[in-house]
Amino acid sequence: MFGQLLSSLADGLLLGFVYGLAAMGLSLIWGVMTVINLAHGPVIALGMFTAYLLFTQAGVNPYLALLPVAVLGMALGLVIYGAAVHRVLNAPHLSTLLATFAVNMIIIGVGTAVFTTSPHNIDFSLGSFSLGPLTVPFTRVVAAFAALAATALLYLFLYFTRPGKAIRAVANNRMAAELMGISSTTMLALSFGLGTLLACLAGGLIATFFPFTILSGGPYELKSFVICVLGGLGNPLGALLGGLLLGGLEGLVPAFMPVSWVPVVEFGLFVLVLLLRPQGLLGAK
Amino acid sequence: MALLEVTDVASGYGEVQILWGASLKLYRGQLTTLVGSNGVGKTTLLRTVMGLLRPWQGTIVFDGQDLTRAPAHARAKAGLVLVPEGRQLFTDMTVLENLEMGAFSPRARAHFQENLDKVFALFPRLAERRGQKSGLMSGGEQQMLAVARGLMAQPELLIIDELSLGLSPLLALTLFESLTQLKKSGLTMLLVEQNVSLALAVSDYAYVMAEGRVVMEGEARALLKNDDIRRTYLGVAH
Ligand SMILES: Nc1ncnc2c1ncn2[C@@H]1O[C@H](COP(=O)(O)OP(=O)(O)OP(=O)(O)O)[C@@H](O)[C@H]1O
Ligand SMILES: [Mg+2]
Numbered sequence: 001m002f003g004q005l006l007s008s009l010a011d012g013l014l015l016g017f018v019y020g021l022a023a024m025g026l027s028l029i030w031g032v033m034t035v036i037n038l039a040h041g042p043v044i045a046l047g048m049f050t051a052y053l054l055f056t057q058a059g060v061n062p063y064l065a066l067l068p069v070a071v072l073g074m075a076l077g078l079v080i081y082g083a084a085v086h087r088v089l090n091a092p093h094l095s096t097l098l099a100t101f102a103v104n105m106i107i108i109g110v111g112t113a114v115f116t117t118s119p120h121n122i123d124f125s126l127g128s129f130s131l132g133p134l135t136v137p138f139t140r141v142v143a144a145f146a147a148l149a150a151t152a153l154l155y156l157f158l159y160f161t162r163p164g165k166a167i168r169a170v171a172n173n174r175m176a177a178e179l180m181g182i183s184s185t186t187m188l189a190l191s192f193g194l195g196t197l198l199a200c201l202a203g204g205l206i207a208t209f210f211p212f213t214i215l216s217g218g219p220y221e222l223k224s225f226v227i228c229v230l231g232g233l234g235n236p237l238g239a240l241l242g243g244l245l246l247g248g249l250e251g252l253v254p255a256f257m258p259v260s261w262v263p264v265v266e267f268g269l270f271v272l273v274l275l276l277r278p279q280g281l282l283g284a285k
Numbered sequence: 286m287a288l289l290e291v292t293d294v295a296s297g298y299g300e301v302q303i304l305w306g307a308s309l310k311l312y313r314g315q316l317t318t319l320v321g322s323n324g325v326g327k328t329t330l331l332r333t334v335m336g337l338l339r340p341w342q343g344t345i346v347f348d349g350q351d352l353t354r355a356p357a358h359a360r361a362k363a364g365l366v367l368v369p370e371g372r373q374l375f376t377d378m379t380v381l382e383n384l385e386m387g388a389f390s391p392r393a394r395a396h397f398q399e400n401l402d403k404v405f406a407l408f409p410r411l412a413e414r415r416g417q418k419s420g421l422m423s424g425g426e427q428q429m430l431a432v433a434r435g436l437m438a439q440p441e442l443l444i445i446d447e448l449s450l451g452l453s454p455l456l457a458l459t460l461f462e463s464l465t466q467l468k469k470s471g472l473t474m475l476l477v478e479q480n481v482s483l484a485l486a487v488s489d490y491a492y493v494m495a496e497g498r499v500v501m502e503g504e505a506r507a508l509l510k511n512d513d514i515r516r517t518y519l520g521v522a523h
Binding site: 162165166168169171172173175176177178179180181182183184 | 336374
């Protein structure tokens with residue numbers, strides 16, 4: 001019993017790193033421009049399928065494939081920002097919700113037409129290791145480290161580089177940033193690109209251990225909302241910690257009640273945090 | 286040739302017109318004050334000059350370039366810099382980060398260290414607090430930072446909207462002291478200021494606004510003696 005609990009907790013925590021990475025993209029976009037990107041899930045799924053196509057069509061190692069996945073994620077983000085988000089940025093919030101929801105529907109529609117909705121998977125394994133009662137596939141461990149590395153890089157970018165600081169300045173006071181010579185449009189587009197890049201990366205990593213369809217990003221999008229509320233907005237470390245918290249919860253809950261209760265607990269927590277600590281459990285904002 | 290030439294500018298918010306053809310000229314090395322009662326459109330004029338509001342008519346020429354349609358960030362890059370009303374600091378960022386953002390444009394980047402030394406000499410408080418989150422500082426310190434951030438931009442023309450608003454008289458005097466130092470170093474400035482007598486006392490030239498237009502102009506010293514000005518803006522009974 002205890003061994004089982006331990007192994008399920010370890011599973012959950014390792015997944016939690018990837019949840020955190022997926023949420024980081026949503027959190028960055030939300031924090032910088034107060035846009036809730038409803039296309040977040042399908043973008044994650046596009047990351048999965050990009051890695052899949054590179055692997056099956058060109059034989060690219062799924063980890064090497066992360067590089068083109070990232071580049072494509074940035075490009076996709078710039079296109080979505082330019083086509084759907086920029087023009088409604090200053091309109092009421094409902095407009096940005098509708099615009100990103102439209103992008104969501106387009107990606108799912110095209111994705112379904114091209115890939116159908118039957119599951120795909122990347123037939124790839126690094127084996128696994130056992131530690132007492134634990135059996136852990138190496139792909140999960142690599143994914144956790146990759147997520148950790150991406151978090152660290154994003155943090156260093158935002159706090160120690162000029163464009164990173166300019167993104168924070170635009171998030172903080174767009175008008176003042178313009179007055180200082182910072183093109184807010186450039187920085188907003190860059191943030192949106194980074195947000196989708198992170199989502200695609202998360203998708204590429206998830207594809208190394210779970211089968212997926214074009215709809216598979218949905219659950220991660222929902223988890224990302226919970227994590228944004230737990231970890232606060234625009235803060236990479238907060239998103240990672242929120243992801244770990246959620247992953248840990250997913251590991252523990254099934255030991256005490258049926259698995260189908262997991263979302264109930266997650267969203268119960270979501271509502272509770274919103275009610276009691278709307279600035280986020282870990283965030284200052 | 287004037288450094289900044291604003292000609293017959295009209296603008297406003299949505300459907301509401303606030304400026305009805307305002308014009309002014311600023312010359313290099315001069316300190317100019319823009320005077321006017323609350324709500325006449327001084328801040329609106331500055332926002333239009335900076336490109337934060339689109340002019341409905343008129344032209345804005347800076348240093349020989351027509352900037353009438355240029356975006357706000359392009360104006361900062363050309364050396365036209367505003368210290369906005371209400372400070373508008375990056376409150377989640379540190380003092381030093383605010384100053385770094387002030388020096389974002391390429392023309393300012395090259396002079397970063399030199400300008401940083403200058404503003405720290407002008408406002409030693411800021412040097413002591415460089416690691417502090419700017420939103421947590423006192424009002425006076427925040428106003429110093431707002432001016433310092435503007436100076437970091439290596440301005441050709443520094444425009445300051447309400448330098449002394451909300452500050453103690455002593456602190457206001459200290460900040461005006463800094464302005465006269467900056468003027469001595471050759472900086473061109475435009476002030477909008479509640480404390481009209483103090484502003485006119487340090488200025489070379491002044492413009493007076495009423496109802497969205499510039500209605501009077503002249504040497505600052507002459508305006509200080511003008512009866513209308515004394516009655517309306519200096520609270521002197523006749
Ligand atoms: N964002 C805005 N939207 C709509 N109307 C505005 C806005 N800002 C200012 N106004 C209106 O425009 C007019 C001019 O305002 P402005 O701020 O330019 O005056 P001001 O001369 O700077 O006054 P003060 O001395 O109080 O700063 C006022 O009637 C004000 O109510
Ligand atoms: Mg004003």
